Amino acid sequence: MGLKRVVITGRGAVSPFGAGVKALVEGVWQGRSGVRLMEDWRRIRGLKSYLAAPVPDLDPREELPRSLRRTMGDMAVHAALAAREAVVEAGMSDEMLASGRVGTVIGSTTGSPQTYEDFYRMFLPEESIEEVKSGFFFRIMSHSCAANVSLALGIRGEQWAPASACTSAAQAIGLGYLLIGSGRQDAVVCGGADEVHHTVTMVFDVLKAASRRHTEPLATPRPFDRERDGVVCGGGSGVLVLESLDSARSRGAEILAEILGFGQVCDSSHIANPHQDAMAAAMRNAMTEAGIESTGIDYVNAHATGTLQGDSAEAAAIGAVVGRPVPVSSCKGHIGHTLGAAGALESIILLEMLRRQEIIPTLHLDHPDPECAGIDLVREIRPARLETVMKNNFALGGVNAALIFQRRSK
Amino acid sequence: MTVDEGIRQQVLEVLTEEFELDPDRLIPSATLYDDLGLDSLDAVDLVVALEKAFSFKLTDEEAVRAVRTVDDLLRLVERTRSGA
Numbered sequence: 194m195g196l197k198r199v200v201i202t203g204r205g206a207v208s209p210f211g212a213g214v215k216a217l218v219e220g221v222w223q224g225r226s227g228v229r230l231m232e233d234w235r236r237i238r239g240l241k242s243y244l245a246a247p248v249p250d251l252d253p254r255e256e257l258p259r260s261l262r263r264t265m266g267d268m269a270v271h272a273a274l275a276a277r278e279a280v281v282e283a284g285m286s287d288e289m290l291a292s293g294r295v296g297t298v299i300g301s302t303t304g305s306p307q308t309y310e311d312f313y314r315m316f317l318p319e320e321s322i323e324e325v326k327s328g329f330f331f332r333i334m335s336h337s338c339a340a341n342v343s344l345a346l347g348i349r350g351e352q353w354a355p356a357s358a359c360t361s362a363a364q365a366i367g368l369g370y371l372l373i374g375s376g377r378q379d380a381v382v383c384g385g386a387d388e389v390h391h392t393v394t395m396v397f398d399v400l401k402a403a404s405r406r407h408t409e410p411l412a413t414p415r416p417f418d419r420e421r422d423g424v425v426c427g428g429g430s431g432v433l434v435l436e437s438l439d440s441a442r443s444r445g446a447e448i449l450a451e452i453l454g455f456g457q458v459c460d461s462s463h464i465a466n467p468h469q470d471a472m473a474a475a476m477r478n479a480m481t482e483a484g485i486e487s488t489g490i491d492y493v494n495a496h497a498t499g500t501l502q503g504d505s506a507e508a509a510a511i512g513a514v515v516g517r518p519v520p521v522s523s524c525k526g527h528i529g530h531t532l533g534a535a536g537a538l539e540s541i542i543l544l545e546m547l548r549r550q551e552i553i554p555t556l557h558l559d560h561p562d563p564e565c566a567g568i569d570l571v572r573e574i575r576p577a578r579l580e581t582v583m584k585n586n587f588a589l590g591g592v593n594a595a596l597i598f599q600r601r602s603k
Numbered sequence: 604m605t606v607d608e609g610i611r612q613q614v615l616e617v618l619t620e621e622f623e624l625d626p627d628r629l630i631p632s633a634t635l636y637d638d639l640g641l642d643s644l645d646a647v648d649l650v651v652a653l654e655k656a657f658s659f660k661l662t663d664e665e666a667v668r669a670v671r672t673v674d675d676l677l678r679l680v681e682r683t684r685s686g687a
Contacts, residue, residue, distance in 0.1 A: 260642075263648075326648050326651060327644035327645070327648050328644065
């Protein structure tokens with residue numbers, strides 16, 4: 194536990210439901226899916242999954258001048274729009290953002306994959322860089338989102354960019370919590386982003402872990418369902434403003450929740466296969482840091498992406514850690530697996546659950562898989578007393594992360 | 604020396620499209636950096652865009668660096684086009 198208590202004071206989102214937290218929350222509470230068929234991916238030889246949950250086309254020209262956009266791929270544009278929404282909700286002044294006491298931690302799997310494609314299409318035929326624009330590198334670098342958001346908001350504190358695929362945003366929130374807890378920063382704009390691109394879906398398709406339910410794009414992915422057949426990748430960006438409790442109180446900012454614990458465990462047994470012991474260890478570490486007994490966890494927002502192995506391993510891990518049928522759901526059925534953005538977009542949905550005192554169901558969970566037994570799989574919107582909740586995210590490469598949020602600062 | 608109208612139009616088009624500038628601001632005496640707000644990254648992109656638009660190479664880096672105003676730019680393009 195850090196020296197300082199850490200709270201959340203702002204949220205911003207660009208998701209498969211469009212720009213804004215409101216669009217994301219409405220889409221989820223209306224039980225809609227952001228998934229669609231990606232017809233033009235059929236041209237790619239060997240690719241067997243043509244499904245994704247992309248961000249609808251947005252025109253960022255009004256909000257982001259050309260001088261900012263020139264160094265941004267889509268993911269950085271989305272991160273900048275989400276970050277701006279988050280600092281507006283937090284009521285953070287330009288002076289505070291520029292004070293050096295506010296930092297940026299925004300991760301993604303890589304830089305913009307579309308920009309990579311554009312570059313290599315231009316470069317490879319004749320190995321020529323004569324048409325390379327100056328903004329190219331700033332769009333593909335791994336800290337593209339963090340750097341561009343810092344520039345767009347005038348942030349002058351620390352800049353970090355955790356690049357760990359599906360745990361990028363969870364790590365970003367965890368790192369923001371550590372930076373504030375240790376007193377290095379008063380506030381951190383943190384989250385993650387990723388783009389829908391065929392080379393991203395390809396990663397899962399090669400591993401036979403991408404959904405092929407092409408006849409029913411609006412019924413996949415299906416976390417915890419016995420008919421689940423893999424991941425559907427999504428795009429977007431989620432951003433949270435984390436702040437020390439002292440700072441939030443001194444500004445009179447509205448506190449959305451407190452972060453009580455962050456667990457992160459490296460599973461070194463396999464580069465790709467999920468392992469329930471490492472998942473459980475991450476959750477236990479977060480609970481120990483939070484000083485919360487298993488009886489104190491009211492709900493778990495699962496990582497559950499709709500893969501055969503991952504969902505059952507997570508269900509077993511949650512069951513082992515919490516030790517009773519705790520309510521669990523996954524957001525992936527609504528927005529797909531938004532990869533580097535997942536930890537933050539799903540945390541925003543979780544914050545809304547805390548606010549409404551309602552648990553959202555896992556979409557498409559028609560037939561709970563007996564392999565995912567031992568937890569209380571939520572299948573419709575359920576009123577519940579939610580005080581302390583856990584958020585899981587896991588990544589290829591053996592990263593297992595868990596965060597614990599509490600509804601209000603006591 | 605007056606600049607060929609066709610060339611002038613094409614250069615101004617590159618400036619308005621590439622940098623989203625208001626055509627009314629592109630008076631001959633306007634400086635690219637101070638008046639139009641371009642910077643060193645834009646200078647790189649300007650060369651790429653002009654090379655593409657005119658199918659030539661702006662190989663004289665010294666001459667490119669010496670460009671200050673819209674008029675300087677028009678004259679550089681005309682000189683390069685005529686091979687002078």
